[in-house]
Amino acid sequence: MADEKNTKIETRPVVTKNDYKVDNEVKWCAGCGNYAILSAVQNALVESGTRKEDVVVVSGIGCSSRFPYYINTYGFHGLHGRGAVIASGIKIANPKLDVWHITGDGDCMAIGGNHFIHVIRRNVDMNILIFNNKIYGLTKGQYSPTTPKGTVTKTSPDGTIENPFKPGELTMGAQGAFFARVVDTEPKRMEQVFLEASRHRGASVVEILQNCVIFSNKIHSLITRKDVRDDNQIFLEHGKPMIFGKNKDKGIIMKDSRLKVARISKYGISENDVLIHDARDPDDTTHYMLVRMTLPDFPLATGVIRNCPGVSNYGMLLEEQMEKAKENTKIKNVIDLIKENSWIVK
Amino acid sequence: MNGNVVEVDDIVIKFAGDSGDGMQLSGTQFSETSAFDGNDLSTFPDYPSEIRAPQGTLAGVSGFQVHIGHKEIKTPGDLADVLIALNPAALKANMKWVKPGAIIIIDIDNFDNKHYKKAGYIEDPIGDGSLNGYNVVKAPITYLSKASIRDLGLDSKSAERTKNQFALGILYWLFNKDLKFGGNFLDQKFKSKPILADANKRVLKAGYDYAETIEALKTTYLINPIKERKGRFRSITGNIALAWGLIAAAERAGLELFIGSYPITPASEILQELSKRKHLGVKAFQAEDEIAGINAAIGASFAGSFAVTTTSGPGLALKSEAIGLAVITELPIVIVDVQRGGPATGLPTKPEQGDLLQALYGRNGESPCVVLAASSPANCFHFAYMAGKIALEHMVPVILLSDGYLANGSELWELPGIQDMPKIKPPLVKDNDSEYKPYKRNKKTHVRYWALPGQEGLRHRIGGLEKEDITGIVSNGPLNHERMVKIREEKVQYVANDISELEVIGEESGELLVVGWGGTYGALVSAVKGLQEEGKSISLAQFNYIKPLPKNTEKVFSKFRKILICEMNLGQFAIYLRSQLPQFQFLQYNKIQGLPFMISELKEKVIQILEG
Numbered sequence: 001m002a003d004e005k006n007t008k009i010e011t012r013p014v015v016t017k018n019d020y021k022v023d024n025e026v027k028w029c030a031g032c033g034n035y036a037i038l039s040a041v042q043n044a045l046v047e048s049g050t051r052k053e054d055v056v057v058v059s060g061i062g063c064s065s066r067f068p069y070y071i072n073t074y075g076f077h078g079l080h081g082r083g084a085v086i087a088s089g090i091k092i093a094n095p096k097l098d099v100w101h102i103t104g105d106g107d108c109m110a111i112g113g114n115h116f117i118h119v120i121r122r123n124v125d126m127n128i129l130i131f132n133n134k135i136y137g138l139t140k141g142q143y144s145p146t147t148p149k150g151t152v153t154k155t156s157p158d159g160t161i162e163n164p165f166k167p168g169e170l171t172m173g174a175q176g177a178f179f180a181r182v183v184d185t186e187p188k189r190m191e192q193v194f195l196e197a198s199r200h201r202g203a204s205v206v207e208i209l210q211n212c213v214i215f216s217n218k219i220h221s222l223i224t225r226k227d228v229r230d231d232n233q234i235f236l237e238h239g240k241p242m243i244f245g246k247n248k249d250k251g252i253i254m255k256d257s258r259l260k261v262a263r264i265s266k267y268g269i270s271e272n273d274v275l276i277h278d279a280r281d282p283d284d285t286t287h288y289m290l291v292r293m294t295l296p297d298f299p300l301a302t303g304v305i306r307n308c309p310g311v312s313n314y315g316m317l318l319e320e321q322m323e324k325a326k327e328n329t330k331i332k333n334v335i336d337l338i339k340e341n342s343w344i345v346k
Numbered sequence: 347m348n349g350n351v352v353e354v355d356d357i358v359i360k361f362a363g364d365s366g367d368g369m370q371l372s373g374t375q376f377s378e379t380s381a382f383d384g385n386d387l388s389t390f391p392d393y394p395s396e397i398r399a400p401q402g403t404l405a406g407v408s409g410f411q412v413h414i415g416h417k418e419i420k421t422p423g424d425l426a427d428v429l430i431a432l433n434p435a436a437l438k439a440n441m442k443w444v445k446p447g448a449i450i451i452i453d454i455d456n457f458d459n460k461h462y463k464k465a466g467y468i469e470d471p472i473g474d475g476s477l478n479g480y481n482v483v484k485a486p487i488t489y490l491s492k493a494s495i496r497d498l499g500l501d502s503k504s505a506e507r508t509k510n511q512f513a514l515g516i517l518y519w520l521f522n523k524d525l526k527f528g529g530n531f532l533d534q535k536f537k538s539k540p541i542l543a544d545a546n547k548r549v550l551k552a553g554y555d556y557a558e559t560i561e562a563l564k565t566t567y568l569i570n571p572i573k574e575r576k577g578r579f580r581s582i583t584g585n586i587a588l589a590w591g592l593i594a595a596a597e598r599a600g601l602e603l604f605i606g607s608y609p610i611t612p613a614s615e616i617l618q619e620l621s622k623r624k625h626l627g628v629k630a631f632q633a634e635d636e637i638a639g640i641n642a643a644i645g646a647s648f649a650g651s652f653a654v655t656t657t658s659g660p661g662l663a664l665k666s667e668a669i670g671l672a673v674i675t676e677l678p679i680v681i682v683d684v685q686r687g688g689p690a691t692g693l694p695t696k697p698e699q700g701d702l703l704q705a706l707y708g709r710n711g712e713s714p715c716v717v718l719a720a721s722s723p724a725n726c727f728h729f730a731y732m733a734g735k736i737a738l739e740h741m742v743p744v745i746l747l748s749d750g751y752l753a754n755g756s757e758l759w760e761l762p763g764i765q766d767m768p769k770i771k772p773p774l775v776k777d778n779d780s781e782y783k784p785y786k787r788n789k790k791t792h793v794r795y796w797a798l799p800g801q802e803g804l805r806h807r808i809g810g811l812e813k814e815d816i817t818g819i820v821s822n823g824p825l826n827h828e829r830m831v832k833i834r835e836e837k838v839q840y841v842a843n844d845i846s847e848l849e850v851i852g853e854e855s856g857e858l859l860v861v862g863w864g865g866t867y868g869a870l871v872s873a874v875k876g877l878q879e880e881g882k883s884i885s886l887a888q889f890n891y892i893k894p895l896p897k898n899t900e901k902v903f904s905k906f907r908k909i910l911i912c913e914m915n916l917g918q919f920a921i922y923l924r925s926q927l928p929q930f931q932f933l934q935y936n937k938i939q940g941l942p943f944m945i946s947e948l949k950e951k952v953i954q955i956l957e958g
Contacts, residue, residue: 092646
């Protein structure tokens with residue numbers, strides 16, 4: 001037997017990726033971006049060192065929302081659009097749990113739009129992964145709230161006439177403290193971003209540009225294709241200059257209160273003129289501008305765009321209020337409660 | 347004792363004024379004073395859905411009815427013995443609810459042409475003879491209220507607001523009540539504003555002294571305390587009793603209470619009350635909508651809380667998809683529906699029993715829930731407790747029906763002890779139980795086991811897709827689906843083994859059985875008992891357990907020649923009973939006016955049937 005001293009050392013069993021794999025078959029289409037995302041989440045969970053029994057994966061409805069069935073954790077497959085509130089209930093009921101909410105552009109931006117903005121406003125501590133393929137996949141090809149205007153789909157035979165949402169804009173509009181964007185073709189970066197999201201205490205939103213091989217194949221190819229990705233994507237890292245391009249010769253600068261792309265050269269700007277990414281800035285003005293950058297004038301911003309630590313979250317504040325209430329009361333149980341303002345008739 | 351005192355068994359008083367005149371407050375104050383005196387009581391507020399409808403108009407009239415007695419009181423009473431009308435609109439709106447010869451106390455300061463016009467009177471109701479035969483006390487209430495506190499320097503609006511206390515002072519004199527209780531109530535009410543407590547107390551006394559000085563009426567009345575009743579009491583409204591019943595259930599189950607709700611009349615007070623109870627470990631989550639309320643509760647239930655959502659009819663409609671989710675995931679949850687007049691927004695502040703079929707059937711697919719109904723303000727505690735016990739022990743959603751009449755009405759409550767709250771034992775699982783499967787069941791009850799996130803060795807996944815029995819693997823299998831549908835229904839039916847039998851009030855056989863459910867109990871029992879005293883062969887069966895029905899239902903029904911179902915809808919319980927017990931013929935009496943049954947109209951209907 002180990003002596004008393006040794007038993008006090010917490011020996012948590014080593015968790016491996018296999019611990020997060022399920023026995024049942026994973027049934028996404030061959031070539032679906034979801035496989036890479038699943039793998040990156042499993043890696044991030046291993047890396048985070050979280051106790052595997054404390055992980056809860058919650059989803060709504062859609063292709064992405066089958067996720068809980070494909071990862072060996074506590075899982076809850078909810079209703080269309082309602083994952084964010086089911087996840088909120090779980091986290092508030094048991095603050096020790098590490099809650100991951102998996103959703104898609106339809107689930108989260110359309111039918112669940114209301115819950116999405118409110119979970120961010122409340123800042124419930126969870127990770128929200130939005131699989132954005134800009135199409136309804138599970139119902140076979142109708143346009144979604146993120147489908148680019150003009151796109152022809154089964155329900156927009158003449159092209160959509162609606163403006164698409166940008167998840168990042170909604171996140172900032174709802175006072176989100178964490179927003180990141182990644183593409184499903186870059187597993188290392190996904191893992192890194194997921195890990196950062198899971199370490200952030202509050203609602204962390206990650207938009208994953210995910211490819212649906214059947215209904216919106218190559219929808220993100222201008223961002224992900226090898227020959228153009230370096231010029232069309234800028235991967236932001238906190239504290240580093242916003243430089244991008246195949247030859248690292250372009251930078252983002254601020255001019256007249258607007259972002260601009262400028263060429264770094266002897267005749268143009270120098271590296272010192274390029275903006276340094278400050279993901280932790282409490283003021284979200286620059287983050288908002290970064291989120292809105294689109295082709296062709298700008299590269300698409302990826303990486304952790306906003307990660308503002310120290311913002312109070314719902315669970316923290318609730319816990320504080322509960323402790324205070326318990327300290328300041330004489331009513332300790334239901335019998336004390338009902339006896340208040342009562343009288344005895346003899 | 348004041349003047350010539352007459353002892354009476356019971357008295358009904360209606361307070362009426364503008365919403366904002368403090369009618370709810372003074373009604374509550376008077377009923378609490380009477381409760382301290384040992385009277386039994388029942389109250390009912392009658393307020394408009396607008397917060398402050400135009401002053402002086404019929405739409406703006408707010409009322410509060412109090413029924414106090416020396417014997418058992420079951421309803422707020424049909425018609426009033428005393429009406430307090432602070433303006434002509436209050437008089438006009440309530441004349442049809444007062445007894446012939448009733449005492450009417452009016453604030454003469456508001457009875458002028460301007461107010462007559464607002465109230466829609468063509469002639470002066472005092473001068474035109476319409477009050478002949480009533481005992482009218484015309485008091486300059488506004489003037490004397492203000493005069494008695496002039497030196498306090500309150501602004502004119504605040505000063506005028508004390509006038510309800512003047513009218514109340516007259517009542518304290520008229521019913522020989524101790525002003526001390528009224529004073530204590532005001533001290534409590536205006537704890538943070540001592541000057542208002544002082545002003546109101548002074549005006550209360552001024553009203554009392556005024557009545558004494560002018561001898562407002564030749565006779566005063568005394569309602570003696572109930573003698574046979576001993577124990578610890580308090581007065582309570584249905585909404586508060588319901589909230590506390592939920593707290594009790596969580597405590598006796600050893601779980602945290604989680605409520606996910608969205609404000610809606612007339613259920614909001616439950617959420618408000620529970621929001622105040624963090625010191626008892628209650629987590630109250632005010633959601634962004636009705637749907638979020640129940641879904642958060644389902645999440646909390648998955649995580650191991652005793653989860654509840656509260657609403658009214660329109661909200662229940664919005665929650666129906668999620669109730670189905672609780673059905674298929676077999677998670678415990680209590681859904682409280684404080685019914686109001688429908689459909690759509692309907693009559694938000696008026697009672698109706700229109701949601702029964704929605705509670706029973708209003709979901710997609712075969713989606714059985716346990717359905718209960720509370721039947722008095724105080725027993726909302728017991729049925730909230732039982733709803734929790736059934737949900738947690740049977741892993742099933744329970745819909746608890748209340749209504750606006752129970753929710754806001756109050757009565758005297760003899761406090762239960764811990765022995766009245768039997769321990770609740772949810773089917774929890776031990777860590778690393780190698781036998782655990784998400785849909786493995788107790789063979790006798792079909793109840794599945796409850797493994798909580800965070801527990802070691804029990805990781806599993808559930809959700810809205812149909813699952814294979816025992817293993818919980820997603821399944822489209824035709825036979826499995828049929829099996830699961832039947833299991834879910836049978837699981838609900840097995841609850842009948844754990845509920846009390848249907849009670850018959852009166853003889854166990856006879857000519858006529860009156861059948862009711864939920865909030866109509868007070869009126870039905872009063873009517874039936876009244877007729878029993880007249881020698882009629884009549885009994886009452888009031889249902890609290892609706893799905894499943896108590897096991898002895900058929901036996902009870904079979905002993906009567908006729909069965910009359912009385913309900914405040916077009917006959918929803920009748921439809922349900924016909925489907926469950928088609929061998930019986932059910933007569934119906936229905937009222938859908940946003941008003942509770944009157945004892946007199948029930949008696950009339952019953953006599954008609956007995957004679958017909």
